Amino acid sequence: MAGADLVPGVTRLRPDDHFMILSETDASPMHVGALILLEVPAAEQDGLAARLRDQLAQRLPATPLLARLVQAPDGYDSDVWADVATADLDRHVVTSAAPTPDVAALRAEVARLNLVRLDLSQPPFMAYVFPHLPGGTAAVYFKLHHAVADGIGFQEVLRLLSDEAPPPPPRTAAAVLPAPDAWRALSQARFTAEEATRNAQSAARKAALAALEAYAGERAETPVLKLSGPTSAQRSYTTLSVPLAGFKAAAKALGATINDLFLACAGTALRDYLIEIDDLPAAPPVINSARSYRRAEHGSFGNRIVAQHPHLATHLADPLERLRAVQASMAAEMRRTGHDEALLDALEKPFGARDRRVMFAERMASGRRVLPGNISLSNVPGPAGGRSYAGYRQRHNFPVPIIGSGRFLNITSRRSGDNLDMGVIADPEKIADVGRVADLFGDAVKAYTALADASNSRQSAR
DSSP states (O other), rough: OOOOOTTTTEEEOOOOHHHHHHBBBTTTEEEEEEEEEEEOOOSSSHHHHHHHHHHHHHHGGGGGTTTEEOOOOGGGEEEEEEOSSSSOOOHHHOOOOOOSOOOOHHHHHHHHHHTTOOOOTSSSEEEEEEEETTTTEEEEEEEEEEETHHHHHHHHHHHHHHHHSSSOOOOOOEEEEHHHHHHHHHHHHHHHHTHHHHHHHHHHHHHHHHHHHTTOOOOOOOOOOTTSSSSSOEEEEEEEEHHHHHHHHHHTTOOOOHHHHHHHHHHHHHHHHHTTTTTOOOOOBBBBEEEEOOOGGGSSSSSOOOEEEEOOTTTTOOOHHHHHHHHHHHHHHHHHHHHHHHTTHHHHTHHHHHHHHHHHHHHHHHTSSSSSSSSEEEEEEEOOOOOTTTEEEEEEEEEOOOOOTTTOEEEEEEEEEEEEEEEEEETTTOOOOOOHHHHHHHHHHHHHHHHHHHHHHHHOOO
């Protein structure tokens, strides 16, 4: 949502944001989500949805969520987000039909809701409330469309909706869209004014693509597994949480970053799972991941991310060798990103939105993969301190990730106070037991922690 305004209250989508809409299918909705666990006394659980509606009514004007998607006439200019004054919160904040779900039922319902696409003619978010959970807890599955924000922007949305942020002034009016002829005239004037910049950007992109040729052959090829193939329209979901301090200490002792260790643990879990189902390939699986290149001038929302495709070194049996190979593969990806970033800065061009729609329709019809990679992995920043909503303390902030077309698994981690909270989502037609993958990830954390402890002991003995 970082494009320059057309008229007040109307914001054009950048091509990167438009990609999130065009690449969406019924089998791969493009949402960013969180399963937020709150501490709610039993006596107050029945009123939780109403309190959350009040919370959102006060705070939504500070976010980009009070908007609806509108296409420009004839696709001559970008699609736009047009501000609305209010949202029907009875429609957007709904209580789960299951009155007393256990954790397994909660996860199953979140997996089902993950595949419900958002109506972008309405504000692009939903909040599903589960007020009656064991142990004085409740949950909210909150999701918004990826065209609105990436993972980092999503966390800013959650902050603005929480008790941490003061309520903004209320919004009193919706945006007024120009008539089609006036819209086209405004767009044409802007295209003319931006022509020199657009030409300079085109030259910079050509130079970046030429520079990327030096890295040809450096990336691992995406292997074909028994688990490969089209992604089904089903999901299974589970969660995992590990203490951040111990994970961070283990990474430091092993000469790694938190992200390095996260990827190595995922590689270990996936290797062990693929061995169990007799599907370990000779070449290691490849990740589809992303790195944010957002700076202050880009604003807080929209998408400005570079795709990264390191491999998981599952061909190596030794866990420490696997960690080092993952680090080397990620370092190779990082060497590319300065050139990849130049590909992000693209002003809209006349009929660009129309042409992208045609291109993506043809690509989807042909069944071609949009991006390489067997699975998706993401490690997204989250709040270091405590957080609350409507006065209720947040206990966990579990990601609810998406599975892109042609992949079968996504593990996303997010800091939540003292924890590293993770969401694990899978295509159950490919991975029958997503809980087994989460268990193996937990085992990998323990194994690397033991290696870190042994390394620390050797250092102390010197």
